[in-house]
Amino acid sequence: MIKIQQNTLYGEAAARIRDMINDGTLLPGTRIPEKQLCEQFGVSRTPLREALKVLASEGMVELLPNRGARVVRLTRQMLEETYSVMGALEGLSGELACRYITEEEVADIQALHYQMMAHYKRKEIRPYFELNHRIHDAIMLAARNEVLRETHSSLNYRIQRVRYSSMIDEYWDQAVADHEAMIECLLARDGERLGSILREHLRHKLVVAAASGVIDDDPGVARSRSS
Amino acid sequence: MIKIQQNTLYGEAAARIRDMINDGTLLPGTRIPEKQLCEQFGVSRTPLREALKVLASEGMVELLPNRGARVVRLTRQMLEETYSVMGALEGLSGELACRYITEEEVADIQALHYQMMAHYKRKEIRPYFELNHRIHDAIMLAARNEVLRETHSSLNYRIQRVRYSSMIDEYWDQAVADHEAMIECLLARDGERLGSILREHLRHKLVVAAASGVIDDDPGVARSRSS
DNA sequence: ATTCTCTATTCTGTATTCATAATTCATTTT
DNA sequence: AAAATGAATTATGAATACAGAATAGAGAAT
Incomplete structure (x- = not known):
């Protein structure tokens, strides 16, 4: 190839x-x-x-x-808006994925999930994020919708910089719980529920990002930094 | 100003x-x-x-x-994908709109709706489309999400050319019924239901577009036309 | 006659150049 | 001393110039 x-x-x-x-x-x-x-x-x-x-x-x-x-500059306003839209898109990806995903793909995602869980237990944050990303990507691919993938990807670019910013234990547990549920939905091909989980999942991420202080809401900061 | x-x-x-x-x-x-x-x-x-x-x-x-x-070139595949994504986005716009819309905005949309109905009764297709567009735009504005608006607008550009292509009476009646329901939802602030109506609404549009023959699925056509 | 090859032309991708708007700094004025 | 004005500098926006790739066409070979 x-x-x-x-x-x-x-x-x-x-x-x-x-x-x-x-x-x-x-x-x-x-x-x-x-x-x-x-x-x-x-x-x-x-x-x-x-x-x-x-x-x-x-x-x-x-x-x-x-x-x-x-x-x-990423304002909280903008970040909230972006997460809201991405939530809708990932929700759709979940619904579609359940419709089109193959047995093999589900198995692959399950494998990724267990790998991710291992990193979670060892609190290895970077590898965890990496696997996490690959799982969401696999679901997106299973949705068989290139327009969806590109649209989502484009929005994702914008907020990449706040992604790996911080991780609160409380959120982490919640995220893992979400992922457990996601696997269940995939196995049961329950698109509707997977959709809502994914939407909620992103909402949680927003809370973390908003709390992490990566966002600069003060209009004065940027200008003074440019010197 | x-x-x-x-x-x-x-x-x-x-x-x-x-x-x-x-x-x-x-x-x-x-x-x-x-x-x-x-x-x-x-x-x-x-x-x-x-x-x-x-x-x-x-x-x-x-x-x-x-x-x-x-x-x-707009293939049917791509058009389906785009409508699917736009459906998710418009659905979200409906949910958010019900959360944030003011009395005045609802009244404005109602006014637009009655204007549109007048054109529907007289089978004035162009003015109907115009009002139709303005209603959806007003809902999008009420959602108070600029990222959503831009994302939707960008996708809309791509498929503009198939929009005003044709109109089947059967679909037209359905579309008007959808719009009646939409107004009800706005008045009742029922975001969830408005969301699903908007998603379905777009699905119907797809059927019409697909039937209208604007799409070229044959890969050979374009090349021969470029001479 | 048809196909293949080589050349000429056209078109794309990039660099350079030019004009104009914005910024900076010094000077002047209050 | 502080503010304002104006000239000099810098940066942006757009046009032109140039190099290389792709295409088309003519001619040769089968």
């Missing part, structure tokens, strides 16, 4: 800027210095600016006419 | 290309002739290509490396 690599410069640039935003190299609210990034990436401004257009329609950056691009 | 016009050339170009796709000037599957559009719009290739990047991440066009941009 040969993978066709369509490496365009603007695509590469977009990916790298996305990463820089997620890992905190580019801070929310700060200006994105075109010239500097051009030198860093070794490309001219044309592909870089095209990349910014893409990121803008993904909601990662905002373009102010004649004032360049800024990293979008 | 002064409206700040952030008219960038690439934004203008994107809007115009979007319209050209929706009104059939640019046919699905055909290549988008950069040079020609540049001359037509009176801009250089730079802003036009930036516009294409935006449209690509909206899902209106697809960019093939070194082979330019093509108008995305």
